[in-house]
Amino acid sequence: MMKLLNKPVSSMGEFTLIDRIKKILPEVDSPEILLGMGDDCAVIRLDDNRAMLLTCDIQMENRHFRRQFITFYQLGHRAVAVNLSDIASMGGRPTYALVSLGLPQDMTVKEYDMLFQGMRDELETYHTIIVGGNLAQSENGLIIDITLLGEVRVSQYVTRSGARPGDKIYITGQTGASGAGLIILQRYGKNYPVKYKDLVAAHLNPRPRVEIGQVIARLGLASAMIDVSDGIAGDLHHICSMSRTGADIYQEKLPFADILNEVAGETGHSVLDMVLHSGEDYELLFTANPDQSDKIQNHICKPFSIPVTEIGQILPADNGYCIVTPDNQRHDLEARGWDHFKANQG
C-alpha cells in the first residue's frame, strides 16, 4: 500500500485516478444529480423537463499544443471546440462558458485579443456566451481552462452506458485525420506539403458535431454516445466498459481519407494506428439499435451531407473487445488511446 501511495501520479492512467477520486469523495445521493463523474458531461436536473450539462477541459502549452504549430486565433477556436464536442456527445445545446487563463509573461495584447476572437467566433456559431472567468499570470506557458454549460431535455440526454448487445456501432465523418495532421506538423512544421492541408486543418480547426448530437438525442437514435477525443479504440472501450458489454469492430469498414496511406508511406506510421488510436477527431461515435438505420440515413447523413458509417457491433461482455481483420480473424483490440493524461502530444 505504501508503495502505491508513493508512486508518481504520472505513472497512472486517467481512469485509475478518477476511480481514486470516487473513493475519496462521499457517495452522491441527490435526486438532482442525474449523472456525476465519468461521462463526457455531468448532468444536473434543473426542473421536471430540463437538465444542465457541465464539462471542462484544460489545455496546456507544450502538452496539448505548441505555439509554433497553431495561431492564437486557432487556439481560442480549438479550446472551445473541444468542450463543445463534449456537450454534443450528450446531445445537448451549449449555453454558457467560463474561461480561466494562465497568461505567460511574453504573450502580447494582440495575441490575447486573437485568442478571444477565436473563442468568440466558435461560440457564436452556437449562440453560446462567455459569462465569466479568471485571469492569472503563468510562469510557464499559456494555460486555457474552459468550463462549458449546456442544456438538454431530461428525457433525451445520451450517456456512455446505454449500449446493448445487438446494437450497431456508428461513427460520423472520417477518423484519423486529426492524428495524421499532427504527424504531418511534427514532421514538416508549418511548411508541410499542400496536399496535407485538410489533415492539418482537421487537427487545428476541429468541427464539433453539435447539431448532429442534438438530432441524435431528440430522435432517440442512440443507445450510447461519446465524442472521439482519444481515438476510436479508447473511446469505444469507454462505452463498452460503462455499458458492461463487448464489441467487434470491422477493420474493413473504418472510414478514413485515402491520403492517410500517403502519410503512412512517408512517415512510417500505420494507417490502422492513426484510425484506431489517434484522437482529437471530435466525431461522434454512437451505438444504436439496428432498426434505427433508416432514420440515421434520413435525419443525419442526408440533411448534414455527412457519412455515418456502421463500423461494428456491440456484443455481450464475454465476447471481449475485438477487431475483425479483413481475413475474418478476430483479435483483441487494445483500448490504448491518445491518453491525454499519459501522453505528451505536443
Next chain:
Amino acid sequence: MMKLLNKPVSSMGEFTLIDRIKKILPEVDSPEILLGMGDDCAVIRLDDNRAMLLTCDIQMENRHFRRQFITFYQLGHRAVAVNLSDIASMGGRPTYALVSLGLPQDMTVKEYDMLFQGMRDELETYHTIIVGGNLAQSENGLIIDITLLGEVRVSQYVTRSGARPGDKIYITGQTGASGAGLIILQRYGKNYPVKYKDLVAAHLNPRPRVEIGQVIARLGLASAMIDVSDGIAGDLHHICSMSRTGADIYQEKLPFADILNEVAGETGHSVLDMVLHSGEDYELLFTANPDQSDKIQNHICKPFSIPVTEIGQILPADNGYCIVTPDNQRHDLEARGWDHFKANQG
C-alpha cells in the same frame, strides 16, 4: 495602436484585460443572463425565482502558492475556499463543483489523495458536490482550476454595483491577517514563532463567510458586497467604480489583530499596508443603508459571534476615494490591491 498591441499582457492590469474581452465579445442581450463578467459570479436565471451563480478561480504553483509552505490537504481546502467566498459575496448557496487539474510529474498518489481530501472536507461543510472535472499532466507545477456553481433567489443576490451615497461600509471579522501570515511564512518558513500561528492559519486555511453571505442576502441587508481577496483598498474600489460612487474609509476604525504591530516591528512592513492592501482574508466587505445597523448587529454579530465593523461611508463620486487619517485629514486612497494578475505572491 500598434504599440499597445505589441505590449506584453503582463504589463497590464486585470481590469484592463477584462475590458478588452468585453470589447471583443458580442454585446450580451439575453434575459437569462442577469449578470455577466465583472462581478464575483455570473448570475443566470433558472426560472422565475431561482438563479444560478457561476465562478471559477485558477491557482498555480509558485504564483498563488508554494509547496514548501502549504500541505496538499490545505491546498485542496484553500482552492475550494477561494471559490466558496465568491459565492458567499453574492449571497448564494454553493451547489456543485468541477475540478480541473494539471498534475506535475513528481506529485505522488498520496499527495493527490490529500488534495482531494482537502477539497472534500471543505465542500462537505456546505453540502457541495464535485460532479466532474478534468485531469492533465503538467510540465510545470500543480495547477488547480475550480469552477463552482451556486444558487440564489433572483430577488436576493447582491452585486458590487448597488452602493449609494450615504450607505455605511462594513467588514466582517478582521483584516490583514492573511497577508501578515504570508509575510511571516516568507520570513521564517515553516518554523515561524508560535505566536504567529493564527496569522499563518488565516493565510493557509481561510474560512469563507458562506452562511453570513446568505443571511445578508436573505434579509436584504447590503446594497453592495464583495469578498476581500485583493485587500480592502482594491476591493472597495471595485464596489465604488461599479456603483459610480466615492468613499471615505476611517483609518482608526479598521479592525485588525494587535499582533500585526509585532509583525510590522519585526519585518518592516506597515500595519496600514497589511490591513488595506494585503489580500486573501476572504472577509465580506459590504455597504448598507444606515437604518440596517441594528439588524446587522442582531442577525450577524450576535448569532455568528463575529464583529462587523463600520469602517467608512459611501459618498458621491466627486468626493473621490479617500482614507481619513486619525488627525482627520482626507488623503486619496490608492486602489492598489493584491493584484493576482500583476503580483507574484509566492
